[in-house]
Amino acid sequence: MMMGSELPHLIDALRPPIQRFVRESRARIALLVSSAGQVLAQHGFTRSYQVRNVASLAAATHASSHALAQLAGAERWEHLYHGGRERQLFLAPLRTPIEDLILVVIFDADSSLGIVRLFYENLEKEVAALPEFQQKRERRDQESFEHDLEAGLEYTSPDAASED
């Protein structure tokens, strides 16, 4: 979980790699959240409630997939893929030296699973090398945790001011 004071700096640092990923992979929607569900970067959403909902679902899916992987005897999972008729969803952990983030990508026929996977690998390397992900952060209490969770949404959401 990123703390309030360092959050704007971190979101600024994540913006270029996410924009590059979206451009190269031709994804329609991309969302990067912490394992606690804090929004760190987003592209393509038009409503803040969508960002919040997808972030929560992604964090829950990440946790349950991790538990399933352990039950199945796998150390960790690589990615989840849902193929829809028109849109497809790719959800993968994005590993950094200090914590796992979660990347959610929605794409259509303009891209493909292979392309998204390819540029996801590049994005993971780029984000993992950011100075912001090299040093452990101190743990936060419950009140700060909730505040930080909201702050992530505020800094990244397209309509946080008007929607909430």
Added chain:
Amino acid sequence: MNALFNAAVERLSRVAGVRGALLVESEAGVPVVSELREGVNETAVAALVASLFRRTGAASETADFGRLNTLQLEADEGHVVAVDAGELILVVVADHDAQLGLVRFEAHRAAESIA
């Protein structure tokens, strides 16, 4: 079926000058079977060639040329030959001095046996 795929890819990868061959699922752009020399990025080749093949196929149909059959990419250091194999694409990565005629012939024969 898998044995058929493996045999086709293995046979192609033994052609002189061929760095490797792979079968790619055309919609998803992910490798199904591959036999590549070390240093060739399987994920990248599969994803990028499938994307290129789909787009070139769309251009071909837009121009009323019909379904794309073969895509041949020539660069300073090598060649990529991609052949339609139904729901799959057969991709061959070859050195720049490989016998392209033979590579194409073998690639088409392999694709016919798969499709």
